[in-house]
Amino acid sequence: MADPNPSPASYRDAGVDRDAAARAKELIARLVQTTNDPHVLSEPGAFAGLFRLPAGPHTPVLAASADGVGTKIKVAIRAGRHDTLGHDLVNHCTNDILVQGARPLFFLDYIALGRLDEAVVAQLVAGIAAACRANGCVLLGGETAEMPDLYAPGDYDLAGFIVGIADEHRRPGRHRVRPGDRIVALPSNGFHTNGYSLLRRLLFDRLGLTPTDPFPDLDATVADVLLRTHRSYLHALGPLLEQDRIHALAHITGGGIPENLARILPAGLQARVHTRSWEPPPEFRAVMRIGAIEPEEMFRTFNMGVGMILVVAPEHADPVLADLHAAGEHAWIAGEVAEGRPAVLLV
C-alpha cells in the first residue's frame, strides 16, 4: 500500500496556492471596508460577520435570498471582463428581497475558482463592493475557494446571499392582489442574467461570433450587449414601498414574465399582459430572428425588456406612473388582474 518512493507532498503541489489566497484575502478586506457602516461589529477576517440590527420597522422581518448569475459568467470569462458580474449578482439579490418589501442590510459572496487569479478576484469583488455601496448595503463576508479539478483553468462560479429588513405588516405580496389591479412594467437593461446558455449557443456556437464582434442588428459589441448589468429597482421602488402603494412585485428572471408573474397571483385570479403595450428591445428581436424562436419560448426564456412588474390598485396606477416618470423611469401600464383560472395570459 505504501508508496515505495514517497516525495514530500504539500498543499501547493496539490494545486492550492496559499500565498495567493492570503494576498487575495487582504485585497478583499480593503474592498469590504469601502462598504462598511456603523452597524458592522466584526473585523475583516472574522469567522463570521456581525451586524447590529438597525432600529426600523415596528414589526421587523428579515428577508433573505441566494442567487447566482448563471452562465453569464462564461461570457465574462470569454470577454476577460470581470467587473460587471458583481453588479449583476448584488442587484439580482436586491431585487429578490425588494419584491418582499425589504431593503438590503448586508451581502455575502461565494467565489469558487479553478485557480486563484488575484486580478480576477479583484475585479469580481470590486464590482460586488461597488454594487453594495450603490444599494446601501454592507459586504459583510464571503468565501473565496480555490478548487482545482472542479473548475477548468480560468473558470469560476459566483453566488451571492443577501439579507434585508421589511415591515411584516406593510410588505407587498400575493395576499394583497385584487381583481382590477393594474400591471405596471419597468424596463430591464437587456438580458439581465437569464437565457445565457441559449444566447451563448446562438451567438458563439451557431453564428461563430466573438465578444468583440458587433451584436447582430445593434451598434454595440456582443460583449457590451451581453454584459450589460442586471438593474436594481431599489431606488425606483423604495419610495413607493415606503408609501405602501404597491400590492405586489414580480422580479422578471428565469421563466420570464409568465412564470414570475404567476408567483404573485392568488387563487382565482389571472394576469392579462398586453404584449403589444411595448416593443421588446432590438437585442431580443435579433435573437428571436436568429434562433427562429417562437414568441412563447422567447417570453419563457427572456425578460423581453421588462425587468420588474408592479401590481397596483387601479386608483393608484396613474399617480404611481407619474411618480415613476418623474424619477426618470420609463414605466407603463402593461395589463391588469382579473378573475378567472389562475394563469398569466399574454394577450
Add this chain to the structure above:
Amino acid sequence: MADPNPSPASYRDAGVDRDAAARAKELIARLVQTTNDPHVLSEPGAFAGLFRLPAGPHTPVLAASADGVGTKIKVAIRAGRHDTLGHDLVNHCTNDILVQGARPLFFLDYIALGRLDEAVVAQLVAGIAAACRANGCVLLGGETAEMPDLYAPGDYDLAGFIVGIADEHRRPGRHRVRPGDRIVALPSNGFHTNGYSLLRRLLFDRLGLTPTDPFPDLDATVADVLLRTHRSYLHALGPLLEQDRIHALAHITGGGIPENLARILPAGLQARVHTRSWEPPPEFRAVMRIGAIEPEEMFRTFNMGVGMILVVAPEHADPVLADLHAAGEHAWIAGEVAEGRPAVLLV
C-alpha cells in the same frame, strides 16, 4: 450575419432542462418544509425567504457566514454518495457563527450542477435539511442552478449561507482573551472539510486507491473516512456560551490550528499549543506517512484531530472540562495564552 438555415432553438437544446428544474423545485420545497418553524412567513417558491425576528437577546446582533465544502465534493461525486455534504456545509457554517456567540436562525444553499440530476439534488438537499433540523435552524431558501459548460457532467458545487443571532455584550472574541487563559481542545470527526485537494492527490492519484478500498492503516474504506461529516459544536458549546464562560472560540478549518487560533489572539499575546497533549487520529498519521509530509505542513493543512478550540479563564478551565466531559465530549487542556510576540507556537 443571419444563419442561412435557422432551426428553432430552445432552452432545452441549450442544455437546460426546465421540467427537471420544476420537479427538483417541488422536491426541495417538500424538504424545506421539514425544517419550518413559526418564524417563517414566506411560502416555498417566494422570491425571498421571510423570517420573523425572534424575541431574544437584549442587544441583538446578526451573525452571518458563507462557506463551501471545498473539493470534498469531488470525493462525494467519485463515491456517488451525496447525502453527507449537506451536513458538512450546515455544520461548518453553524460553527463559524458559533465562535461569535451566535445560534443559527436560518440557512440558504446554492447548488450549481452541470446537469440537473434530481437524485443528486434530492440527496444534497435532504442532507442540508437534516443538518438544519439538527442545528435548530430553518432552511429558508436557496438557488439550484443548471450550468452546462461550467461544470463537467456529474460535477457540482455547493455553497451555504447562514444567519444567526447573538447578544452583542456577551459574545466571545479576541477582545476577551487574557494572559494565562487556558486553551481547551474539542475533537474533530476526521478531516472535516479541509485538505481534500491534498488527500485526493495522495490517495487517489499517488496510491491509486478507489473509494471502496480500505483506507491505509484503518479498518474503514477510503470513502467512509473521507466523507465523515464535519461536526457541529453547537450542542456542546451552547450551554457554555449561555453561561458566558468562554473568552474566545476558534473553528479549526483551512490553515489548521496555527492560522485559526491566530485569528483570536489580541496584540501582545501568544498561544502555546502542547501538541503532545493529544495524539492525532490514525487517518492523519497515515496521511503524514504516505505523503512524507512535515509536521508543520500537516498542522497548517489539517485539523490534526482538533475541530474547535476554546479559550477560557484559568479558573473556569476545570469546571468547563468537567461539563464537557459530562456532556460526552472528549475535551482536554491543549495549551495556554501568554504574553509575547503574537504567534501560535506548537510546543
